[in-house]
Amino acid sequence: MQTFLFRCPLVNGLHARPASALERQASRFVSAVTLVNQTKSRQGDAKSVLALVGADVAAGDECQLLIEGPDEQAAWQALGYFIEHEFAQSDSPLAAAVEEEQPLPVFLSRSASPVWQGKGVSPGAALAKAVFVEQIDLNVLALRHDEEPFPLQQQRLIVALQAARQRLREEIGQQAGEAAQILDAQSQLLDDETVADCLLDEHDARNTLAALAKAVDVLREPFRQSDSEYLRQRELDVFDLGLRIAAELTGDLRLGLPQLDEDTLVISDGVLTPGQLLMLQGPSLRGIVMPTGGETSHTAILACALSTPLLCLASTKPLFAAGEGTYLLGAGHGFVLARPDDVALRWYELECKKFAAVVASEEGMFSPALVFLDEKLHDKHEVIKRLTDNLEVQGRALSATLxxxxxxxxxxxxxTALGFSIAIPHCKSAAISRSSISVLRLADPLDWGGDVAVQLVIMLTLSEQEQTQHMRIFSVLARRLMHESFREKLLAAATAQAVVDVLREEVIILS
Incomplete structure (x- = not known):
């Protein structure tokens, strides 16, 4: 047997994303690999994401890998290298910063509109119609369906699980960046044998949905028992998987979530899951208000990545009581306001002007010198070299090679292939001296890997000293690329300046 001692380097502890990274490494070998949390006297199979999470490893916990089997020496070397050189990076880029409750802007002290204050998790302002969403209760959902014998429950759960796995894999292919990484970690959870075993246990349930509800409760328990608030909030990922399976069982993929066809502020009586956020995502979603308890959840991290304003309140019940109508959300300032009066509307107008001024001042980010149209290149390597070489030429990178x-x-x-013939390679690096958005449109599509053809490449490069506002601009652009009208404008632009104009216009529209 080989052993490897280490102290957990993960700021947020061992939750689904870093656990899935460790599971992938361990699963490469025949040898049994066990993670022992010596600090809490707990352990788990390193080839099971749920078992790893169940070990309740927090930052700084003393841990040990036990490796035993025919290839234990090779496994020890590979896993040791991973722990020492890569493990810490498997989570830190996705941490969401939660701001403390802020005082109401002085400007709004003159407003007579009802206002509620909380924690702004993802900044941004929005003026939109409110739509109220009630969180799904799987047990209540089960009551709406007839009784079913246990063999039929098992059969239906097997089919629904396979369908949910396939649909989730398809969703991963449609996302990029943080969204893709979070969905990939969820996919690892859903593929975990522990999930299937728990689902197929006899739960003494009246029907399939009731059995699913009981299984989800069992699977959430390791997260709930954690000493870390960050890890406890990861139970939302397991609940999300339960909702995905329930959607397959009922045939209602949205599970009651509204279709948004106009500017909308979603107000939820429960913490939304990552899957629910992605289901709501689109040009009409202007912001979200939900209860506290999800400030460091993957939902919050996704909201930041997608530049969706998100505010967490102690309770959203007062907003439900206030009823429908127009609401003003100032997530960056920690408030939401109902039925905005003239003072509140003027504040929002000035906020929009401020962001538009920031975009207009970023001449360098949207420079025509960073745009190449109808280039004839042979492969992905040539594209990336062409764009990074240009960064050095334009004085935006200290070294094209770096x-x-x-x-x-x-x-x-x-x-970084986004689908729709688009790729968005990106980085945040000390090699970047000025943050930039580079565009390269190919004369002919080329393979970006995995048999995915790409014709439009938008490269986002951030300096390590980047400002939050610049990161928001990048997030808005990545989000906007999901919409056909925006992509068509970029593909049809006749000049580099026209491309820059489209980019700047779309950022301001979505702000």
Whole structure:
């Protein structure tokens, strides 16, 4: 037997995303690999994401890997290297910062509109119609369906689980960046044998949905028992998987979530799951208000990545009582306001002007010198080199080679092909001296990897000293690329300046 001692380097502890990274490494070998949390006297199979999470490993916990089997020496070397050199990076880029409750802006002290204050998790302002969403209770949902014998429950759960796994894999291919990484970690959870075993246990349930509800409660328990608030909030990921399976069982993929066809502020009586946020995501979603308890959840991290304003209140019941109508959300300032009066409307107008001024001042980010149209290149390597070389030429990178290396390091984690013939390679690196958005439109599509053809490449490069406002601009652009009208404008632009104009216009529209 081989052993490897280490102290957990993960700021947020061992939750689904870093656990899935460790599970992938351990699963490469035949040998049994066990993670022992010596600090809490708990352990788990390193080839099971749920078992790893159940070990309740927090930052700084003393841990040990026990490796036993025919290839234990090779496993010890590979896992040791992973722990020492890569493990700490499997989570830190996705941590969401939660701001403390802020005082109401002085400007709004003159407003007579009802206002509620909380924690702004993802900044941004929005003026939109409120839509109220009630969180799904799987037990209540089960009461609406007839009784079913246990063999039929098992059969239906097997089919629904396989369908949910396939649909989740398809969703991963449609996302990029943080969203893709979070969904990939959820996919690892859903593929875990522990999940299937728990689902197929006899739960003494009246029907399939009731059995699912009981299984989800069992699977959430390791998260609930954690000493870490961050890890406790990861039970939302397990609940999300339960909702995905329930959607397959009922045939209602939205499970009652509304279709948004106009500017909308979603107000929820429960913490939304990552899957629910992605289901709501689109040009009409202007912001979210939900109860506290999800400030460091993957939902919050996704909201930040997608530039969706998110506010967490102690309770959203007063907003439900206030009823429908127009609401003003100032997530960056920690408030939401109902039926905005003239003072509140003027505040929002000035906020929009401020962001538009920031975009207009970023001439460098949207420079025509960063745009190449109808280039004839042979492969992905040539595209990345062409763009990173130009960063050095334009004085935006200290070294084209280092910038290129940073882009490829990100590509190694997850493909940046977004679908729709678009790729968004990106990095945040000390090699970048000025944050930039580079665009390269190919004369002919080329393979970006995995048989995915790409014709439009938008490269996002952030300096390590980047400001929050710049990161928001990047997030808005990545989100906007999901919409056909925006992509068509970029593909049809006749000049580099026209591309820059489209980029700047779309950022302001979505702000």
């Amino acid at each position: 910038a290129e290396q940073a882009i490829w390091q990100r590509e190694a984690v997850f493909t």
